[in-house]
Amino acid sequence: MRGVLVTGGSRGIGRAVALAFAEGGDRVALQYAARRSDAEETLRRMPGEGHVLLRADLGEPDAAERLVTEAVNALDVVDVLVNNAAVGPTAETRHRIPDTPLADWQRIWRRMVQVNLLGAADLSWAVARHLIDRGAGGAIVNIGSRGAFRGEPDFPAYGATKAALHALGQSLSVALAPHGIAVTSVAPGFVATERQAARLSGPEGDRLRGESPFGRVGTPAEIAATVHFLASSAAAWASGTVVDLNGASYLRT
Numbered sequence: 335m336r337g338v339l340v341t342g343g344s345r346g347i348g349r350a351v352a353l354a355f356a357e358g359g360d361r362v363a364l365q366y367a368a369r370r371s372d373a374e375e376t377l378r379r380m381p382g383e384g385h386v387l388l389r390a391d392l393g394e395p396d397a398a399e400r401l402v403t404e405a406v407n408a409l410d411v412v413d414v415l416v417n418n419a420a421v422g423p424t425a426e427t428r429h430r431i432p433d434t435p436l437a438d439w440q441r442i443w444r445r446m447v448q449v450n451l452l453g454a455a456d457l458s459w460a461v462a463r464h465l466i467d468r469g470a471g472g473a474i475v476n477i478g479s480r481g482a483f484r485g486e487p488d489f490p491a492y493g494a495t496k497a498a499l500h501a502l503g504q505s506l507s508v509a510l511a512p513h514g515i516a517v518t519s520v521a522p523g524f525v526a527t528e529r530q531a532a533r534l535s536g537p538e539g540d541r542l543r544g545e546s547p548f549g550r551v552g553t554p555a556e557i558a559a560t561v562h563f564l565a566s567s568a569a570a571w572a573s574g575t576v577v578d579l580n581g582a583s584y585l586r587t
């Protein structure tokens with residue numbers, strides 16, 4: 335039975351990822367930032383025993399190392415890290431240059447870099463060191479974004495941090511392969527999570543569904559199924575990849 339640390343697991347893609355690992359027989363440490371009752375609901379839905387909730391604000395520089403220590407204490411081992419937590423695109427985090435004052439621009443950029451990139455980098459360091467110290471192999475899977483490739487004109491810091499996350503994963507896949515640690519990323523297109531519900535039910539909904547020739551957006555379970563596979567030993571040879579999960583809505587060349 336593996337120990338799996340999933341960040342941002344209170345709802346959305348993180349919840350679906352946590353459920354996929356629990357359904358596969360793994361024990362999960364689920365990090366949440368603020369929504370305790372949502373995180374408890376995820377915990378209630380997870381089959382199996384020994385799962386734990388851990389609170390951490392990955393915007394704090396020391397949070398990642400502390401979180402991994404708490405996860406190891408609770409699960410005995412951490413074999414898999416899923417970097418899912420992120421400050422995502424919302425009305426509050428929009429930062430178009432023409433209508434964003436510099437102070438807001440700087441605040442949003444720094445928050446996104448801290449959580450989406452530095453949080454994931456520090457967690458990767460701590461989990462990799464734990465695996466290397468144990469002499470065990472393992473897997474790190476990053477939740478990136480289609481926006482890293484297609485551009486995020488209203489949220490450039492989001493697109494930049496996701497591109498950096500993909501690049502971080504590719505560098506670490508080379509650095510950590512000699513230790514038996516596989517590192518991959520997924521780049522989802524639009525996914526129907528709670529955060530996106532208002533946009534999908536509003537006037538933009540049909541346009542967003544129309545981005546994919548399937549005529550719909552993705553589901554959290556579809557993202558979770560690929561993450562679960564990428565973290566398996568059967569997928570070790572995929573290390574270094576960035577998997578597009580966007581329903582053919584954007585084709586990279």
Ligand code: NAD
Binds near residue numbers: 341348368390417418
């Ligand atoms: P979400 O907002 O529900 O999930 C983000 C999670 O990150 C939340 O659980 C939140 O608590 C956590 N988080 C935010 N700030 C944090 C902080 N400072 N410290 C710790 N945790 C923090 O949204 P989601 O749609 O489920 O997104 C999950 C992941 O998928 C994100 O990385 C997002 O960028 C990515 N993604 C989502 C979509 C989509 O359309 N939903 C598309 C591409 C990529």
